[in-house]
Amino acid sequence: MKLKYIIFGMAITGASMFAACNSVIDIEPEFVLDGSQRFNNLDDYEFALIGTYAQFRSTAYYGNASGPAGGFSTMPDMMSDNLTETGESLANFRQLVNFDYAADNTAIEGLWTAAYRIIAQANITLRGIDEFASENPGQYNRVKGQALAIRAYVHFDLLRYFGDDLSVNSTSLGVPYKTEFNQDNIARPTVAESWQNIFADLAEAKTLLSDTDRAINSSGNFTLRANIDEITVDAIMARAYLYSGQYQQAADAATDVIDQVPLVSRTSFAAIWRDENVGSTEVIWSLPFNSGEGTPATNVYFPSGNRSSFRPSEEVIGQFDQQNDIRYNAYFRTIGNRTVVSKFLGKGSLNDGIVNWKVIRVSEMYLIRAEAYTNIPGNELNALTDLNTLRASRIEGYVPAVLAGEALVDAIELERRKELFVEGHRFFDIKRTTRNLVRSDCGTNFTTCTLAPDNRAWAWPIPIGEIIANDLISESDQNPGYN
Structure with a gap:
């Protein structure tokens, strides 16, 4: 997937904020940031980080729109036994909820692209930031730590859909782990290698976020915590350790959070x-x-x-x-x-x-x-x-x-x-525990009422667009059952 341009932080709210950015990043009329541009100080990187968070609201990630969307918000429940499609549905999700998808499914490609767009923006935020570490060490730690955590988290989300066997030592294929902006050709590593990269980024993020220039979220207030801090990294680690079957580490990380929240x-x-x-x-x-x-x-x-x-x-x-x-x-x-x-x-x-x-x-x-x-x-x-x-x-x-x-x-x-319930977990929970998915009230719009643990549909196909654009991923690297 070739990403030359990255949508830049529509959540940088207000015209005054955009005006303040003009000396930092040239905002094009289409609100696109050319990835070839370089930053001059840590405040530039701070603006890029804001743009990274904004992209989580894309309609293929946590957002929703008129077409297939909500890939990591509502979709995992739509595809499970928690919800039943009604006669009021516009049928936008019919292929996904009936597991009737292939490598050319546009919704799957949209989710893949949206995720790698966030990763690319995180990599823009990380590119060259080490040169400014001495400018303000606390700010450097705060910005870099969040960008690393976002990169790890989004790769983890992708692995949940596109990985087959999610165990920590799995030799099945994972997802390309992109550590540089505009890194077009990268092979699919094993799931085990994907986990290694995810946990390496999270470990570094945790270290950095333990020593910042200021609090990332309001101390003690768990009402609106819009950014990733050290507690959030522990929570992400707990979730990832559980998925990978590292149970003692999962318990320890969860305890670190429970003791504070x-x-x-x-x-x-x-x-x-x-x-x-x-x-x-x-x-x-x-x-x-x-x-x-x-x-x-x-x-x-x-x-x-x-x-x-x-x-x-x-x-x-x-x-x-x-x-x-x-x-x-x-x-x-x-x-x-x-x-x-x-x-x-x-x-x-x-x-x-x-x-x-x-x-x-x-x-x-x-x-x-x-x-x-x-x-x-x-x-x-x-x-x-x-x-x-x-x-x-x-x-x-x-x-x-x-x-x-x-x-x-x-x-x-x-x-x-x-x-x-409807927080984006159920499909993955059934998948990782290798249970049967059984829709007891299947309804008139579902044509598939059960899904056995060995069904190909638990791992989504790598989009055909990625296979065409990426010289290091071929048809032989496709998930089982989609060739």
Whole structure:
């Protein structure tokens, strides 16, 4: 994939901000940054970093639009057993949700391109920055650390879709790991090599972000944490360690986060989803969406038009204690004779679908640690404690469960499904645990109701455009089943 130009930070908000940038970066009429330009000081790199974050709002990543979108926000739930396509759907996702895709699928290519565009912008931010390390060491650490973490995180996201076997020592093919801007030809490394690169970037980012010139996010305030800091890196590491099967490391990283970030009270939980400032809302990383910047979840439910393209499956609704579980009223709403996903309605009292995307929350860390503990001999009681702690924070009058063995594993998996409902996890959770995907209420618009663990669809095909443009990736490097 050849990226000569990079879309530059539409989230650099306001005309005054753009005016301030004119001496730093020549903003073209199309708001495109020519990658051949070089920066002159750390403030230039700071502006480039802002542009890197902005691209997470693209419609193929966390954003949504009229066509296939939300690749890492809503799509993993659309493709799972959590949601059922309705008659109100515009059929934009039909190929993806029915696993009827090939290497020429435009939505898959769009996600691939959007991800590598973020990576390219991160690499622009990193290019030559070491020359300015002495200018302001704290600022250098802060900017470089965030750019490295973003690069690692996006490669990890790509690996989730395009990697087959995700275990840490897997010899199956991973995704090209791009460490330089405009690096056109790069072969697919193994999944093991992809993990090595991801964890190397995260380790360096963590070291850098431990010594910065100022706080990256408001200290102690877990309401709006729009940037990656040291805590966020720990959370990303915990997620990546779990996926790669490194369970002790996953538990340790999750503990580092849990020790610093509290679970919110039951009375304040609903405010998380309305982006209301309640002091501490257990959000570790939240990507802001404001008017004119798109929406993260309207392709599931479009509140302004009251159109529900995907509804929650009857099975998943039935898993909630509707009377006592605070998540039920926060996640669902009954409109007429239908139940819709309401956790992304809008900010405050608004119902426009414009709400910040919660990338990582501390509750996920409890679930990661609990699952990791079930894979570490002698830690079942610790796993049960984490499960009961999370449930008690969500369910009024909860009586701690006593579980062990497979029953405990299944309970943690179910709690993960409920807690992280439509937060971009379910398809990947079924994939990495090699379970069968079974849509119990398949509906009229789904033509595929089950997906076995050995189905080719768990690993997306490398886009044909990449194979054509990249001299080091050939048809023989395609994922199994797509040649």
